[in-house]
Amino acid sequence: MADPHAFNEAIVEEFRAKGGQLGGNYEGEPVVLVHSVGRKTGVLRVKPMLYRPHAEDTNVIYVFASGAGRPKNPAWYQNITSAGRITIEVGPETYEAEVRELKGDERDAVFAAHVGDYPRFADFQAKCAGVRLIPVVELTRI
Template sequence: MARTTGSPGPRALPVRLVQKVSSTRLFARLAPRVIPPLDRGVHRLSGGRVLLSARMLPGVILTSTGARSGLPRRTPLACVPQEGGGWLLIGSNFGRPAHPAWTRNLLAHPDATVDWQGRDIPVTARLLTGAERAAAWRAALALWPPYAVYQSRVEREIRVFRLTRREPDRAAGAREP
């Protein structure tokens, strides 16, 4: 996805406008109820080809295992793609007080799958801390400055995860003779 760099182009104003709107408290109240279900529905209807929120930010559909239920949980999320593969996920929860449920799921069950550009990719998640988290946080802010507003609203430290590709479980794909 093209990002605005240097001089403002035709997409610069919409990105800045969306960033400003997404920094409001009203957005933080409404977005979690509207954006994920809309993203999931459009993604399903398009056969995995379209993720509406990815029009502004790169995005994945994370399939994690529920921390308590053990059931698969599908969550559309903005991400920061990493050179050489992998992604950063930011647990901002739109600047709401609690950590999002998907972060608890990854802490309990770090092996997950992301749908990236229509392909399911097995990944392992790792919660970042210290200098590694600080560097990842800077990369996230460079992509989406409203994360700083979200952090300023909450007392918790927003969780940042690095997802790395893993080899698919061969046993899971094996068939009985």
């Protein structure tokens, strides 16, 4: 299996070189770069991920801690929710964002809408069904 850090680094480089646009498998998809500092390591990581824009508020986006359906939440999720405030890159802009995990009906509605556009997220949820519910995190520009 290819090194996931090297894979992510290549995406980050392309994202920054092209002002937030990506080609290949991610062409036309909304991708955000999420900066997180490891709670245990203190290491800054930049993770590219698919996001969902808020239907009305351009200052709000949602990210999904799918981990491709793995049984545990990804480390970045724990890191950003404990931090409460992070840096993100959307298109050519870099800014601070407040972090809030969605719960209950609010979470379910955003996740369902995302699955409607990206059915693979339903597959991810099916893989970890009975173990965890994929968290949905709201990122609001500060």
